[in-house]
Amino acid sequence: MIRLENVTKTYCGRPALVGISTVVEKGEFVFLTGPSGAGKSTLLRLLYRAEVPDQGRVVVAGQDLTTLNRREVAELRRRMGVVFQDFKLLRRRTVGENITFVLDLLGLPEREQQRRAYHALRQVGLQHRLSALPEELSGGEQQRVAVARALVVQPELILADEPTGNLDPERSHELMGFFREANYRGTTVVVATHDVSLIAAHPARTLVLERGRLVQDRWGPP
Structure with a gap:
């Protein structure tokens, strides 16, 4: 590899x-x-x-x-899935949109994007923060969103x-x-x-x- x-x-x-x-x-x-x-x-x-x-x-x-x-x-x-040290979350997009953004680049249907995003956030215990903006999250929560974003593309x-x-x-x-x-x-x-x-x-x-x-x-x- x-x-x-x-x-x-x-x-x-x-x-x-x-x-x-x-x-x-x-x-x-x-x-x-x-x-x-x-x-x-x-x-x-x-x-x-x-x-x-x-x-x-x-x-x-x-x-x-x-x-x-x-x-x-x-x-x-x-x-690839990359987890950056400084998160690199899109500040004006919600947690869910940060996740689906990378899936949209892959050309996945919207329903599949939403399903995968919810599943990835549930994996890291943040499915209840789907509509939050990054600035509303703690540093640890932002890190977990970054991990979910890396995992969601499989x-x-x-x-x-x-x-x-x-x-x-x-x-x-x-x-x-x-x-x-x-x-x-x-x-x-x-x-x-x-x-x-x-x-x-x-x-x-x-x-x-x-x-x-x-x-x-x-x-x-x-």
Whole structure:
């Protein structure tokens, strides 16, 4: 599903990623961890083609992302669910509209959009907030809406950047359960987190970054 070949990315001459090579097979669940500034978010941005590497290749679902045109990037993203660290909810749209917006891009009938949106919000315990605006939600509720938006497209790949950062421990473990369920259904999941306790409670393959370098590829916490 994912192949990185000697990937390097710099910003203003400072390395964010250095010589990263690894493979994530279809259907794997992988944690990406390391201290703040280690390169976790940069790596995820490369995977959904918000950035391109300065050197090396990033291959997702058999496609070299450095060679895709704008239309091909859009088509690839429709097969992904991305949970951003800053949520990226549409502020002037309701919770329900934030969910159905991505389904409308897929061309689904309105009735199916509404059914899927309600089901996704019920999964994260927010079906009663369907008509609320994002500003009316707590940070934790906005995070759960972002997760529902990622799950609702039934993606082949989920990328999550610090998805539990605004949640209490109980909600964090509940959220990981949603990702696990998607993974059991065959979705490849990559979760970036610095929360070692979360990895300990949900052991999986773990890629450890330090100063932009991949220093460990292990199972579970240290």
